[in-house]
Amino acid sequence: MHPLPHKSVGFRFPSDLSLLTLRGVGLQRVDSHSYCWDNRERRDEHCLIQFCVEGEGAVVVDEMEYSVRPGEAFLVDIPGNSRYFLPQHATCWEFFYFEFSKECLPLLRSLYGHTGPVVWVGLDTPLAGQMEQLYRYGVEQGMVTQYENSRLAYELWMNLMECALAGAKEERSKVDEARAYIDQHYAQESLSLDQIAQHVGLSKYYLCKEFHRTFGTTPGKYIREVRIAKACALLLTNQDCTMEEIAHRVGYANNNYFGKVFRAEKGLPPDQYKRQSSHYDMVRTVYDRPKLGAEGAVSPESATVPAARPKRPHSGR
Incomplete structure (x- = not known):
């Protein structure tokens, strides 16, 4: 990204044609934690793409918080159940923003269905370059006609859709990789959501959402299910193992906690589960x-x- 002036420009159209149009562009840098937009309270109607080039921001959509780091963009419908702000641990946030007319809502909702509100763009990619050029063109030259504006707006959205859908396919494979990682490392007492997310290269918030979307459960619950399933197999096939040994072999530090988790999952304590199997000759x-x-x-x-x-x-x- 080349150094650019921090400016903004809006576009107004006397025509009443229902075209997807770019309503405003800007480049902004914020370093105050008072920076916060609560979209539940806003009255101006538009859709927003905000692309981070430096620092870090945060966006909350439907009560779920996402980090927005360099190379990432978030998309929201305004007004709506969302807000974005400079988080307390961040010192600054620099970003391009692009405001669009509501005609882009079907595209935004389609993206939400595949990727959620945060999309990976990258900093040295053709799409990032297109955003910079669009900002520069809007600030320095403006849009000559509404048709030119709409063409450029559609072009940005189409390229963003293509980028996001390609990324979604790759991230779905990462969710599969996360499940495989749990299957291989369930016996580690230290196994955590942070560790799994770091291994597959996703944020833990995004991993939780996509894991649940793909498998119908959260990573934490899946870990418990795998551990208890393995414990059941040990209880049935290793009659000489103590409860403490089984607890350690499936990733629990002590058999007291293992017993609580087992009972919550199976509805009875592990020793009772083990005794039930002894009624069989084989x-x-x-x-x-x-x-x-x-x-x-x-x-x-x-x-x-x-x-x-x-x-x-x-x-x-």
């Missing part, structure tokens, strides 16, 4: 796919596990 562990031996056949020792004999005979269930 326990067969059923996997989501056959466990194959060296020759590709189902391994009998992995499929059938003797259960502990009950201490006294029972007369059936």
Whole structure:
């Protein structure tokens, strides 16, 4: 990005044609924490794209907060259930902003459906260059006609849509990677949302939203489900393991906390779950796919596990 003057310009059209138009552009730098726009209280109607080039900002949409860092842009409908501001931990926020007429609402809602309100643009990309050129053109030369304005507005939105949809595909693969990472590291007591998000290169807020959208649950709940599923398998197939050993093997620091989580998930404590399995002479562990031996056949020792004999005979269930 080349150094540019911090200015803004608005565009007004005497025509009543229903065209998607650019209503205003600007480049602004803020360093006061009093900077805050609450879009629930605003009366001016437009859609906003705000592209961060330095520092950090924050936007809250439908009560969910997102960080906006260099190379990222957020999109909101004004008025609406959103607000944006300079967060307390940030010292400044520099950004381009582009205000559009409400005719762009279908495009904005389509983007929300694929990526949410924050889109990765990058700083040294053709789209970032297009935003800079559009700002420069608007400030230095203005728009000669409404048709020229609308053409440039549509061009920016089409390129933004293309960029966002390509990014959404890549980020969906990152959500799959996050689930695989949990499957591989569930036994680590230190496994956390921050650690998973850092591994896959997503913000934890975005990861939570996309993980829930993709799998119908949050990463935290998925970790618990995986750990308890693994614990159930150990309770059924390792009769000699103590509760403390099982707790450590599935990622819990102590068996007291493990017991609380197990009961919350399964509706009964782990020792009772274990005792229930002892009513059988044999326990067969059923996997989501056959466990194959060296020759590709189902391994009998992995499929059938003797259960502990009950201490006294029972007369059936």
